[in-house]
Amino acid sequence: MSLEVSQLTKLYGTQKALDTVSFSASPGRILGFLGPNGAGKSTTMKIITGFIQADGGAVKVMGKDALENPKLVSPMIGYLPEHNPLYLDMYVREFLEFSAGIYGIRGAKRQERIKDLLQKTGLNPEQHKKIGQLSKGYRQRVGLAKALIHDPQVVILDEPTTGLDPNQLVEIRNLISDIAKDKTLILSTHIMQEVEAICQDVVIINKGKILAAEALENLKSTSSEVRLELETEESLELEWFESIGATSYGNKGKNSVNIICQDASEARKSVMKIVQERNLNLISMSQSKKNLEQIFREITK
Numbered sequence: 001m002s003l004e005v006s007q008l009t010k011l012y013g014t015q016k017a018l019d020t021v022s023f024s025a026s027p028g029r030i031l032g033f034l035g036p037n038g039a040g041k042s043t044t045m046k047i048i049t050g051f052i053q054a055d056g057g058a059v060k061v062m063g064k065d066a067l068e069n070p071k072l073v074s075p076m077i078g079y080l081p082e083h084n085p086l087y088l089d090m091y092v093r094e095f096l097e098f099s100a101g102i103y104g105i106r107g108a109k110r111q112e113r114i115k116d117l118l119q120k121t122g123l124n125p126e127q128h129k130k131i132g133q134l135s136k137g138y139r140q141r142v143g144l145a146k147a148l149i150h151d152p153q154v155v156i157l158d159e160p161t162t163g164l165d166p167n168q169l170v171e172i173r174n175l176i177s178d179i180a181k182d183k184t185l186i187l188s189t190h191i192m193q194e195v196e197a198i199c200q201d202v203v204i205i206n207k208g209k210i211l212a213a214e215a216l217e218n219l220k221s222t223s224s225e226v227r228l229e230l231e232t233e234e235s236l237e238l239e240w241f242e243s244i245g246a247t248s249y250g251n252k253g254k255n256s257v258n259i260i261c262q263d264a265s266e267a268r269k270s271v272m273k274i275v276q277e278r279n280l281n282l283i284s285m286s287q288s289k290k291n292l293e294q295i296f297r298e299i300t301k
């Protein structure tokens with residue numbers, strides 16, 4: 001494990017923003033850090049990165065105690081904060097040179113590092129522009145390049161894709177997946193599809209408490225429930241399907257019904273029997289497993 005967070009606690013006045021938070025992250029994997037607004041995500045990230053202090057617990061980065069030795073651990077972490085603070089009047093290349101200088105990276109090594117990052121983040125054509133002239137997606141790339149300038153082992157990104165258009169969103173996600181190949185990457189996000197698209201591990205936090213911390217596949221497979229959606233030309237009554245687990249009308253109103261069941265095969269047979277007995281005109285029947293958004297809503301509500 002390159003990052004181990006154990007029993008982290010943080011108080012703001014009397015409010016417990018973090019309550020014994022524990023999870024860990026491994027190299028080569030992306031961990032999606034999920035939670036509703038105010039759950040404690042940014043607080044956790046700020047503690048790991050040494051921006052604020054914890055009131056209890058421990059953080060280990062590459063086996064070193066981050067809370068006891070912040071100066072030793074800080075170079076091992078790259079951080080892109082939620083609002084990506086950049087100097088808008090600086091040129092892209094100038095800003096990266098400045099950022100490298102903060103970590104004491106100088107001379108040929110600095111030039112090589114910047115060349116590599118401009119290439120990796122697709123910033124080459126923009127390197128002589130002022131940061132203030134860049135689009136939001138390109139500013140995020142500058143923030144990512146800055147977070148990576150000192151080649152950290154652990155990279156923490158706080159909502160890096162918020163506000164991006166669909167094309168830039170895909171490009172930044174691809175870039176994040178590429179970065180994660182040889183690093184431990186933690187990604188805070190509200191976008192469930194993002195987690196399903198690029199994360200292997202997931203941590204769900206709510207009101208300062210961890211509700212789930214495991215591989216995404218495990219989290220999804222713990223729920224054996226299946227959702228059937230039936231659509232007919234006629235209006236349907238939930239009570240006809242009660243015995244097989246109908247829970248609500250679907251998006252298309254009373255002409256479609258959602259059925260949550262354990263045994264999809266039996267449920268489909270029962271549905272077809274009802275369709276025949278009531279002489280209904282079937283438009284469609286579809287089947288899906290619970291997605292992360294449904295699991296998230298269930299465990300955080």
Ligand SMILES: Nc1ncnc2c1ncn2[C@@H]1O[C@H](COP(=O)(O)OP(=O)(O)OP(=O)(O)O)[C@@H](O)[C@H]1O
Pocket residue numbers: 012017035036037038039040041042043044
């Ligand atoms: N400096 C502070 N002083 C007092 N309370 C704070 C401070 N920072 C955060 N909080 C509170 O701590 C709780 C956790 O906040 P935090 O910003 O960590 O949540 P979050 O999960 O990152 O939320 P969001 O998704 O909205 O960014 C919230 O109730 C917030 O109001």
